[in-house]
Amino acid sequence: MGKEKVCLAYSGGLDTSCILAWLIEKGYDVICFMADVGQEEDFEAAKEKAVKCGALKCYVEDLKREFVEELCFPAIQCNGIYENVYLLGTSLARPVIARAQIKVAQKEGCFAVSHGCTGKGNDQVRFELGFYALQPSIKVIAPWRDPEFYNRFAGRNDLLDYAAKSGIPVTSTKSKPWSMDENLAHCSYEAGILEDPNTTPPEDMWKLTVDPMKAPDQPEDFTVTFEKGLPVKLEYTEGAGGAKKTATDTVELFLAANQIARRNGVGRIDIVENRFIGLKSRGCYETPGLTMLRSAHIDLEGLVLDREVRALRDSFITTNYSRILYNGVFFSPEMEFLTSCITASQTNVNGVVRCRAYKGSFVVVGRYSETEKLYDASESSMDEIGDFAPSDTTGFISVQAIRLKKYGRAKEEAGQSLVK
Amino acid sequence: MGKEKVCLAYSGGLDTSCILAWLIEKGYDVICFMADVGQEEDFEAAKEKAVKCGALKCYVEDLKREFVEELCFPAIQCNGIYENVYLLGTSLARPVIARAQIKVAQKEGCFAVSHGCTGKGNDQVRFELGFYALQPSIKVIAPWRDPEFYNRFAGRNDLLDYAAKSGIPVTSTKSKPWSMDENLAHCSYEAGILEDPNTTPPEDMWKLTVDPMKAPDQPEDFTVTFEKGLPVKLEYTEGAGGAKKTATDTVELFLAANQIARRNGVGRIDIVENRFIGLKSRGCYETPGLTMLRSAHIDLEGLVLDREVRALRDSFITTNYSRILYNGVFFSPEMEFLTSCITASQTNVNGVVRCRAYKGSFVVVGRYSETEKLYDASESSMDEIGDFAPSDTTGFISVQAIRLKKYGRAKEEAGQSLVK
C-alpha cells in the first residue's frame, strides 16, 4: 500500500522546506503547492527546490485573475475596510489560495493539507476555515502548532541544522528584520523590529511604493469608470507627457492602478490592529491600487447612490463583510448572504471619477454619470427656487421639532435647561 | 406698547443686512447677533454696520472655547465622519451658535429669532431644531422661506436696490463664485461654479490650507497626547529648525494643530453628499487640524481600545453621532444618550501618537501608552511561544469550523460544491 499524500503550501523558504522534509520523514508523500497571487517570486526556482527536497510534484497555480475578480473587486464594491484603516490585503488572497490548494489536494488524492503558518496569527485561521468549508473531511497538518515540531525546531538555528542534514539548499541572504506577505493587492510587514508599535518603519522596508518624498513633483491624473460598482475602465497617461492608455481587462486595470499608486507613493498605512484570536498586532501595509480604486468608488457613490441605501449598506455590509473576511470566514453562509446584498446595493453605481495621485495622497477632482440622475445641480442650487416650495421645509422642520420641543420642555421642567 | 423684538443672526453681508432692514420695515425691533466661532471676520465693522442699519444692538459672542470643547473634541473622541468622508465641520458649529443666539434672545426679551439661511440647505434645519429644543416657545422668522420675502428679492439686484434704498452700505468687493462658511474647525465651499460635481475647484478657492504642491518639501513631525480620548497635549516645532512648543490649553492646542495642517496642505476634501432634506449637494471642505487629531485618535484606539468595545463603538456611536449631528439634532434625547456612551467608551484611550504631515497627507509614525497594556509585543510575537499554547488555536479553529463544515457539506449535497 502506498504512502498517504499531503498537499503542502510551499514557499521555497527555509520554514516550508523544513516542513517538507519533516513530512517526508513522517512517512508522507508530499505534493507541493504554490499560489501565484501576484507576489514577486521566482516560482521556477522554488518549484525546482521543492522537487529537489523530495516533493513528488510542485504545482504553481496562477490565481491572479480570480483574486482580482472574486475578492478585490467585491471589496471595492462594498468599500471594505477593517478597523477604519486596514484594506484587508492579506485576507483577500487567502480564499483563492485555500481553494486552489484544496483542488490540488483533491486532484492528487491527498488526505491532508499542510501549511507553515505560525500559531498566533490570523492566516492559519483563514486557511483552515477555508479548507474545512471547501472539503469538510480534509485533515490539516499545522506543524507550528504541533508540539513535536515546534519543540524540535525552537529557533532558526534548529531549522538551519535540519536543512543542512536534510540536504535543503539554504540561500545565504540575510533575512529582513520583519516578515512580509505580498500579493497583487498589497504587501504587509510585521513582526521583528516592528513589534514595538512606537518604532517608525525604516524607509527601505517599503517595497511596493516609492517614498512620497521621492515621488514626482507633478500630480498624476487619471480616470476610473465604474459599472455596477465595479471598475471597468482606467484611463491614464504613462508618465509625464507620456502616451494615453486605457485598461479595461480586470487584471490589467488593477495592475495599471497599482503602477500609478506605486510611483506616487499612495497606499501606505501603519496600524495596531486586533487579530481574530484576540491579540493586538502591529502591521504596516502597502495597498497601492486598491486604496485609490476604493476611494474613487466611495466618491462615485456620493453622486449616484441613494442616501438611505448608502446608509444601510454602510452600517450593514461594509463592516460585516470586512470583519468576516478578516476573520477568514469567506466560505460561509453569511458571506454568501452578504455577497447577494452587495450586488443588490450596486445597481446604480455607474459613472466616472477623475482622480489625482500626488506624493502619497489621492484626491478626486471631479465625477459624473451619464446614466444616474439623483444629483441635479439646479435643484440643489441655493440660487434657484425651481420645483420646490421653500415653505415645505418649514413644515419639515416643524414636524421634526415636535419631539425636540417636548425634550426641551421636559429638561426645563426638570431644572436642567439646555440653555446654560 | 413697544415693538416686538427679534434676534437676528447677522453676518454683515448683503443678505442679512437686507433682512435686518426688512424686519425693521415689518415693524420689529431688531437685536443683531454674531457668533465668533473662529472665522476670519471684521466683527467690529459688522457690528457698526448693524447699528448703522438700524439694529438696536449687536452682540458678538466668542464661542471658540465651547465650540472646541463641547463639539470638536467629542467628535474626535467618537471619530465622527459623515458618509465616509465629511468631518462635519459646519454641523459642529451650529449647536453653539444656536444656543448663544437663544441666550441673547432671552436676555433681550425677543419673541422670535431670525436667520438668513436658504430654504434648501442643512443649516436652516440645524439652527431651527436647535432653537426649538432650546426654547420650545420661540418663533422663527426665516425670510428665505417666506414668499413675501423671497418673491420680492428674487435676485441679487433686488437686494442691491433695496440696500441702496435702505441706506445699507455695500462693499464693492466682487463676490466669489461660490459660498463659504468658516469656523475654527473648517471652511466649506459650495454652490456657484461648484454645483457641477465634475468641475475641479480652482486652486485659489481653498482658503485655509496651502496647496500641497506648495507645501514644504520636508515633512513636519509632531506628537499628540490623549487622555480619555481627548487631545491634551500637542508637541511640535515651529517651522524647520524652530523652537519646540507645547500646547495644552484646548483652544491653543486646536489652533496649533490647525497651523501645522494648514502649512502642510492637510485636510481638503471634495464630495457629493446627501443633505438631510433629501437633495444631493456638492461640497468642498478644508478641515485642517481636526483631520489630523481624528486620525491620531483612531490610531491610538488601535493600541489601547479593546477589540469588541471598538467594534461596538464603530457600529453604533460613530455613524449615529455623525448622522444626528449632520441632521442638526444635537439638542435631543438621542444625542444626550449617545454622549454618555461616548464617554463610557473612552476610559482607556490614553497614550501618545507620533504624527507626520507632508504635502497634503498625514501619517502616524509611532504610538505608545504608559498606562494601557492591551498590546504586548512579546505575546503577539511570532517568534515566542510565551504564555500561550499553539495547540489552543487548533481547538479554536475546530470549533469555528463546526458550522462551516456543515455549510460545505450542504453545498456539496446540493451539487453546488464550493470548490469550483
Next chain:
Amino acid sequence: MGKEKVCLAYSGGLDTSCILAWLIEKGYDVICFMADVGQEEDFEAAKEKAVKCGALKCYVEDLKREFVEELCFPAIQCNGIYENVYLLGTSLARPVIARAQIKVAQKEGCFAVSHGCTGKGNDQVRFELGFYALQPSIKVIAPWRDPEFYNRFAGRNDLLDYAAKSGIPVTSTKSKPWSMDENLAHCSYEAGILEDPNTTPPEDMWKLTVDPMKAPDQPEDFTVTFEKGLPVKLEYTEGAGGAKKTATDTVELFLAANQIARRNGVGRIDIVENRFIGLKSRGCYETPGLTMLRSAHIDLEGLVLDREVRALRDSFITTNYSRILYNGVFFSPEMEFLTSCITASQTNVNGVVRCRAYKGSFVVVGRYSETEKLYDASESSMDEIGDFAPSDTTGFISVQAIRLKKYGRAKEEAGQSLVK
C-alpha cells in the same frame, strides 16, 4: 374644456362623502376609489352612495391577493415587527392601496388624488409617499390639512350639516368611541376613549378575535409548511373532531390561519407607539393569522437558518424593513434593496412547524425539515462524543480568554478587581 379630474379614496362614510361633495363644489370631476383589502364592508352600497353623491364613477379594486403575496408574506419572511410589538397591520396594506389608486387615477386621467386622512397620523404620510414615488407628477389634495376645509368643518356637526345640505345620506348608526382600520391581516383601534393609555379597551371593541376567556377549552393544533421562508401549506382541523383540511393557495392559507387565530383569541396587542411624525400614539391591534405565521416562521429559522445569517438578518433587515414600512417608504430604493436581501436570506428556510393555539396564546410543539440538515441531534447530544474532540473546546475557550485575561489583569492593577 372639461373639468379637471380627481381620484378620491372613498370609504362611504361621512368624512369622505363630504370630501366628495366638497371636491365637486370646488369644480372637480371626482372618480371614487375603494380598495378591497379584506375588510368587512358593503362595497356595493358604498359604490352606489358615491355615485349618488355625484362621483363620476366608483372603482372597487380587489387587492387581497397582492396584499397577501407582496406585503404580508415578505413581512413574515423577515419577521417584521415595529418597536418590539406591533406587526404593522395597517402599514402593510397602504402600498397596495396607493398603487391601485394611482392606477385608477392614471386610467381616468386624473391630475390629482385625494384622501380623507387626518393631519396627525401616519397614513397620510404612507399614502402620499407612495403616490409621489409611483407617479412623481401627481398632485395630492388632502382636505384635512387644507385650512379652507378644516376650518369650515371644525366638528362633526359641521359635516352633518354639510351632508344634509349636499344630499348625502347619513346612516343613523352611532359611531364608536374609537376609530378603526381593518384589512385581511388586522384591525386597528385608536383615538377616542383609547387616547388615555391607561384605559383598558372594552371587551366589545375587539372585532376580529374572540375574547381568550371565551375561546375553546381545548387547544387547536395545526401545521405550517414553509418554502424559502414563505408559508406554502396549512394543515388544520375545522373545529373539534372536524374534517382535516389543507390550504395551499396563498389567500386561502392566510384566511385559514386567520380563522384559527380568531376563534382562539390569538393576536391582540395594546401599545403606545411612536408615529413617524414624532407624536406618541396609543393603538390596539388584532393581527390574528399573521401573529401565528410569523411566530412559526421564527421558530423554523431556529432549526434551519445559520446562526450568523440569522444574526445579520435580525440586526439589519428586520428592524429596517419594519421602520421603513411603518414610515410609509415602501416604494423606495432602500426597500427595493432590502427586498433583495430578504430573498437572499431565506434560501434555506424550508420545513414544517407544528403549532398550537389556545385561549389567546400560540405555541410551537415541534418542527422538522426534510431538506435542511444544520441541526444534528447526535452531534448536539451531551451524551455522545461523536466527530468532535471535547478538548477542542479547551482551545476555543483559551483563545477567547486571551482578551479577557488582559481585561481582568488591567482591572486588578487599577484596583478595581472584578471579584468583589
Next chain:
Amino acid sequence: MGKEKVCLAYSGGLDTSCILAWLIEKGYDVICFMADVGQEEDFEAAKEKAVKCGALKCYVEDLKREFVEELCFPAIQCNGIYENVYLLGTSLARPVIARAQIKVAQKEGCFAVSHGCTGKGNDQVRFELGFYALQPSIKVIAPWRDPEFYNRFAGRNDLLDYAAKSGIPVTSTKSKPWSMDENLAHCSYEAGILEDPNTTPPEDMWKLTVDPMKAPDQPEDFTVTFEKGLPVKLEYTEGAGGAKKTATDTVELFLAANQIARRNGVGRIDIVENRFIGLKSRGCYETPGLTMLRSAHIDLEGLVLDREVRALRDSFITTNYSRILYNGVFFSPEMEFLTSCITASQTNVNGVVRCRAYKGSFVVVGRYSETEKLYDASESSMDEIGDFAPSDTTGFISVQAIRLKKYGRAKEEAGQSLVK
C-alpha cells in the same frame, strides 16, 4: 508540603460526586462549592454528601440577591432576548456563580477550579470565560474535556461502578430523560428525548409553571412600577378574593412575579437555538416572572421613552447585550461599556404598568406615568388641531418625497415603472 487545592462546583449528583472522588484520587484537596441561585435543592444533604465523599469543606453561597439585582434586573432594563425568543435564564446565573466560586477558591487558596460541564455546551464556556477574567492566573480542570476522564467514564454505568467503588452514595431515583437547570429566573430542559426537535415536551416535564389548560379560569391582574427601568413595586392580590399585597424588595418582588406567572402558566418556550460553539441545540425553558416583567418594561418604554433613543437602544444594546451574555462574556470590557449605556438609556423609564396573566398569556391593560410627559393625549388626538398646524405635515411629506420622486422617475425612465 500540602496537597494542591481545587475548588469544585458541586451539585450533589452522580457526575460531580465522581469528579470529586477522581480529583481526590489525582492527589488534590477538594473544596466543594454550591451556589444557591434559587433552585429547588437540598443544600444541606448535598453538603453532607460532599464531605462524606472526601471534600475538605463544602461552601453553599446564597447568590439570590446579586443574581436578581446584578443580572436579572439589567436584563429587564435592556429587554434582553436571544434569537427573538430565549430570555437567557441560564446565562444570567453563570456570572454570579463564577464569581462566587472564584471568591471561595481565593479564600481557600485553590490553584484551580473545576466543574462538571460537558464539552459541547455553552456553560463550560460561560463559567471559564468568567473564571479567566475574574482571576487570570486560575487553572481550570474540566474533566469532561479531559480524555483521561471521559475515556474512563464513557457511560453512566462506569460512573455507577466508580461511585460504588469510591463509597459515593447513589440515590435510586430514576433520572429524567432530559437534563435540567434551575434558578430563580427559570428552569431549562434539554438533551435526552428533547433532542428530537419534533418531539413535543411531555406535560409532566414542566416544573415551574402550571399547564395553561389547568390554570385558573379567571385572569389575574397586577401592577408593576418602574423607576429608571427597574421594577420597584409589584402590587397584586394573593389568589381570587385574596389580600392585596405589595412587594418592593427586589428579591421579594421577583419571587412574587414568579408566583403569579407560575400559577397562570406564563413563560414557557420551546426553541432550537444556536450555541456559541456553533452547534444547534433544542431547549425548552420556563421563565415565569422575568417574561412578565420584561414585557411590562417594554410596554412602559412605549409611553415614556423617546422614539430615537428607543430605536438606538433596540438596535445596539438589546441584541449585543443578549449575545454577549449568552456567549458567557459577562466579565468583559464590552459588557462594562454596554452596562453604562443601559443606564444612560433608562433615565426616563418611570411609570406604572397594569398587567394581566391568564392561561399562559400575559397582556398589558393600561399604563401611566406621573413624571414623564412625552405622551400627550390631546396632541395625538385626531379630533383636535391644538398647537400643531396640519399644513406642516404637507411640508414634511414634500421634503421626504424629494428623494422618492427621483426614484420613481428613474424607474420610469428605465422602463421599470413602479405602477404595474
